[in-house]
Amino acid sequence: MTGPESEGLQLRRAVCPGSFDPITNGHLDIIGRASKLYDVVHVAVMINKSKKGLFTVEERMDLIRQVTREYDNVVVEAHHGLLVDFCKERDIPAIVKGLRAVSDFDYELQMAQMNNGLTGVETLFVPTNPTYSFLSSSLVKEVAAWGGDVSHLLPPIVHEALVERLRGTSSGA
Numbered sequence: 222m223t224g225p226e227s228e229g230l231q232l233r234r235a236v237c238p239g240s241f242d243p244i245t246n247g248h249l250d251i252i253g254r255a256s257k258l259y260d261v262v263h264v265a266v267m268i269n270k271s272k273k274g275l276f277t278v279e280e281r282m283d284l285i286r287q288v289t290r291e292y293d294n295v296v297v298e299a300h301h302g303l304l305v306d307f308c309k310e311r312d313i314p315a316i317v318k319g320l321r322a323v324s325d326f327d328y329e330l331q332m333a334q335m336n337n338g339l340t341g342v343e344t345l346f347v348p349t350n351p352t353y354s355f356l357s358s359s360l361v362k363e364v365a366a367w368g369g370d371v372s373h374l375l376p377p378i379v380h381e382a383l384v385e386r387l388r389g390t391s392s393g394a
Contacts, residue, residue, distance in 0.1 A: 232260040235315040235345070238267050238304050241281050242274040243379045245361055247353030249288055251319035254347060256292040263313060264289065268301040275362055275386055288376040305340040316344045321354045362387075 237252050241264070255262045266281050276284070278299045289295040300307040304316065316336065318329055326346070333344035349356075356374055365371045365383055372380045 233258075234261045234263065234311065234313045235259040235317045236263040236265050236304070236308060236311075236313050237317050238265040238300075238307075240269065240272070240274065240358065241266055241285055242276055242358050243281065243361070243375065243383055244285050244288060245353070245356050245358055245379075246374055246376065247319065247321070247349055247356040248358075249376060250350050250353060251317065251347055252289060252295060253292065255317040256289075256294050259315070259317075260294060262292070262295050262317070263307075263311060264295060264297045265304065265307050266297065266299045267304065268299055270301070276382070280382070284379050284382060287378055303339075305336050305342055308336075308342045309340055314342060316342060318344060318346055319349045320346045321349045321356070 235255055235258070237248075237255055239248060241248060252262060252264060264285055266278055266285070268278055274281070282297050282299060285297045289297065298307075308314070308316065316333070318333075320326055320329060329344070329346065333346075336342050336344060353374075361371045361374055362383070366387055371383070375383065
């Protein structure tokens with residue numbers, strides 16, 4: 222093994238969690254910014270069995286890997302369960318979350334305090350780029366389903382996959 226860990230240095234690790242159904246330019250902005258601050262950024266595709274996603278977990282992970290290819294320190298994984306367990310299993314001390322609005326802060330602060338109380342994991346809040354302050358995967362899917370142009374809100378390959386998927390779902394497939 223070569224590199225910092227072989228020399229006794231511990232890598233700075235963080236996780237960017239989400240459902241990423243699909244990943245948006247807002248998500249990508251937060252992941253890219255985190256990749257400049259940490260040695261390894263885990264993108265955790267959180268699995269919620271009670272939610273039916275538009276894309277499968279494997280499809281989401283593949284899209285994320287494709288659009289984060291330029292970051293050589295990003296690792297994409299799926300996780301079912303508590304985020305703090307994901308962190309504990311991988312020795313990740315920090316969660317990086319983007320905040321779009323004050324309403325995000327209310328919910329995310331509660332989650333951050335719970336996660337810290339459970340395992341000591343810290344949460345870093347990164348203000349979202351104002352260009353993406355309104356953006357969510359749910360909103361993108363809804364607008365796209367009604368024929369709205371969301372191409373400027375998604376990486377091109379993700380937009381292509383979304384249009385193709387919606388074309389398939391509207392035809393009864």
